[in-house]
Amino acid sequence: MARVGFGGLVMRLDGSLEDFGLPDVLQLLAQTRKTGALHLQASEEDRKGVIRLGEGAINAACSDLRRQVLARRLVGAGLVSDDALSGAAEDVRGGAPSLLRALLDRSGLSSDEVNHVAADQATDAVCELLRWNAGTFSFMVGEADPDGLTLALHAEELVAEGHRRMQVWPNLTSYIPSPDTVLRLAPSPAFDPSCTREEWGLLALVDGTRSVSEIVALLGRSEFALAGALAALVERGLLTVDATGSGLEDLQRRQAIIAGLETVGGTTIEAAAASEPAVSEPAVSEPEPAPALSDVPLDVSAEAHAGPSADVPAARDAEPALETVDTAQDAHTQPAAPALVTQGAYDRPLTNGSAALDTAPAVAEPARGLDSAVTKSLVLRLIAGVRGL
Secondary structure, eight states: OOOOOOSTTOOEEEEETTTSOHHHHHHHHHHTTOOEEEEEEESSSSOEEEEEEETTEEEEEESOTTSOHHHHHHHHTTOOOHHHHHHHHHHHHTTOSOHHHHHHHHHOOOHHHHHHHHHHHHHHHHHHHTTOOSEEEEEEETOOOTTOOOOOBOHHHHHHHHHHHHHHHHHHHTTSOSTTOBEEEOSSOSSOOOOOHHHHHHHHHOOSSOBHHHHHHHHTOOHHHHHHHHHHHHHTTSEEEGGGTOSHHHHHHHHHHHHTTOEETTEEHHHHHHHOOOOOOOOOOOOOOOOOGGGSOOOHHHHSSSOOOTTHHHHHHHSOOOOOOOOOOOTTSOOOOOOEEEETTEEEEOOSTTHHHHHSOOOSSOGGGOOHHHHHHHHHHHHHHHHTO
16 A cells, blocks of 8 residues: 655655565655655564665665664764763754754764774664564655755665575574673683674673663664674574583583592691581589598597608798797687798688688699608698697
8 A cells, every 4th residue: 555645745655565565665766766754663662763764775674763863873883972872862852852962963973984894883773674674664755854965875785685694583583582691701622712892792781681782772772683793693602591501600610520629738628617617615624522531531549649651851842831830829819810820822811729620722733743652741730730749
């Protein structure tokens, strides 16, 4: 179906892509050397595209009018500064008809740089639009292009390129299964890596979490063109598909196996971790009570009159002399408290008679390594001194 209308010398041609395919429409417009804009609407999704022609040649194209695809492509190529982009965005908010024109006015890019990027972007867009098998088209004769591009690309060549890409698309999907595919950098490529500036830009965006569709959005390129470039990098072994489970995760897993066999201080790491005791509070044990002097079996009657033994001099040398206590008290005064006898590091209250054995404080251990015989002799001399013998 074709419909022609007149209004301000503008003619309009409408039709269905099912009845009249896009290659046929472009061939007709090229042969008749038409100037205007061919608008397309996909039937299965809310997506619109446009191809702008001048004298039958293609000057610009976009496969998704919801996005500033060419501006994204220039930014992705690193040709636009932050200041230029911010200023151009303010111009558009202020009423400028084209972000691209505002960006070009502020960035100072040469026409050669812009035309090269724009030609690649237009080729990608036309090839993407050629994949639309259902939808509608509408050609507006004489509609001006707000971006003002004049690429003058041949429609026949772009259609041929579109057919070539559709033929290789099944091969690309064997490397890039879907737009949701996540890629990783290969940790150890089979060959020495070498890549172009464009390929390096793609590798820099591959982080193991970003999908192919997200990379498309960042660079502003068509899905087909980007999938082709990424598939070539996968085929060369520079990238791996996340679903294969290879790459960094495999390398980490294998290194962990080796780490379990390595030693620290002569012991493997796994063995050291298994034998390491649990950390707990140190147990505090109560000290064992020292035996009291009254618990030591002594035969007082046998040794009290035997005189000092041969070990006594040694004991006298080892222990400080016992203090003598003057216990004389005035008959009319209260008895004084028992004096302290200094023996080594201990102070003991002095008592009279055999009660000293019962009230003497416990001794933790024999003084300075003396044997039991010397200890008994010292005790007897203490008792004898108290009794005044």
